[in-house]
Amino acid sequence: MLQKCKEELEGLGLRMKFPAKGADLSTRYCSAYLKIMVGATAIAHSSETKANCKILMVSGERRGESLNRSRYNECEIHGMNAEIRNRRTVHVFRPIIDWSLSDVWEKIRRFRIQPCPTYEIFNRCSCAICVFNSPSHWASVKLIYPNLFQQVVDAEKELGFTLGDMLPCLKAGASQIIGDRNLSPPWRLYPSLVFFRLRYVFQS
Numbered sequence: 601m602l603q604k605c606k607e608e609l610e611g612l613g614l615r616m617k618f619p620a621k622g623a624d625l626s627t628r629y630c631s632a633y634l635k636i637m638v639g640a641t642a643i644a645h646s647s648e649t650k651a652n653c654k655i656l657m658v659s660g661e662r663r664g665e666s667l668n669r670s671r672y673n674e675c676e677i678h679g680m681n682a683e684i685r686n687r688r689t690v691h692v693f694r695p696i697i698d699w700s701l702s703d704v705w706e707k708i709r710r711f712r713i714q715p716c717p718t719y720e721i722f723n724r725c726s727c728a729i730c731v732f733n734s735p736s737h738w739a740s741v742k743l744i745y746p747n748l749f750q751q752v753v754d755a756e757k758e759l760g761f762t763l764g765d766m767l768p769c770l771k772a773g774a775s776q777i778i779g780d781r782n783l784s785p786p787w788r789l790y791p792s793l794v795f796f797r798l799r800y801v802f803q804s
């Protein structure tokens with residue numbers, strides 16, 4: 601599996617390292633290549649957005665989420681703005697930039713919004729094998745996606761790098777070290793119920 605991935609990646613150029621856990625997108629390349637550049641390419645090449653249009657990108661980052669996000673602007677010009685060359689105006693608007701987490705949940709309750717079911721279990725929802733995963737997230741990945749989890753362990757061995765010092769569990773061979781003590785409270789209280797709920801949410 602890794603060999604096949606390696607061959608495919610060699611054609612594209614490969615780093616043989618996990619994305620770095622930092623704000624710099626040139627080293628945390630997953631965000632750049634899997635999200636930002638995908639969106640940028642879609643804007644640049646879609647017939648509706650290529651030229652002669654105005655786009656407002658609305659996103660839900662909050663300054664309270666991290667030091668990096670504390671520096672975000674509420675409104676700004678997007679990197680794909682190309683008014684002179686393509687007559688394409690692109691703005692970013694972050695309407696909940698100064699909300700707290702409890703503000704978000706208060707609005708969800710008040711307007712009876714159904715949140716993503718992932719938030720029944722996790723306080724954070726992003727790529728399943730995110731480089732920022734905590735040990736409890738990895739424990740959950742191991743239960744829900746054992747094959748994916750094993751691929752990360754195999755990749756660590758093959759690359760000779762771990763995902764970071766925060767995850768000695770993977771460094772030492774996750775299967776022995778990740779255990780119930782790393783699971784978040786719902787897992788510990790109702791492991792079978794939560795497991796079936798997650799199976800339903802993620803695999804149905």
Ligand code: SF4
Binds near residue numbers: 630634730731
């Ligand atoms: S969610 Fe995590 S793994 Fe996914 S792109 Fe962002 S930083 Fe990378």
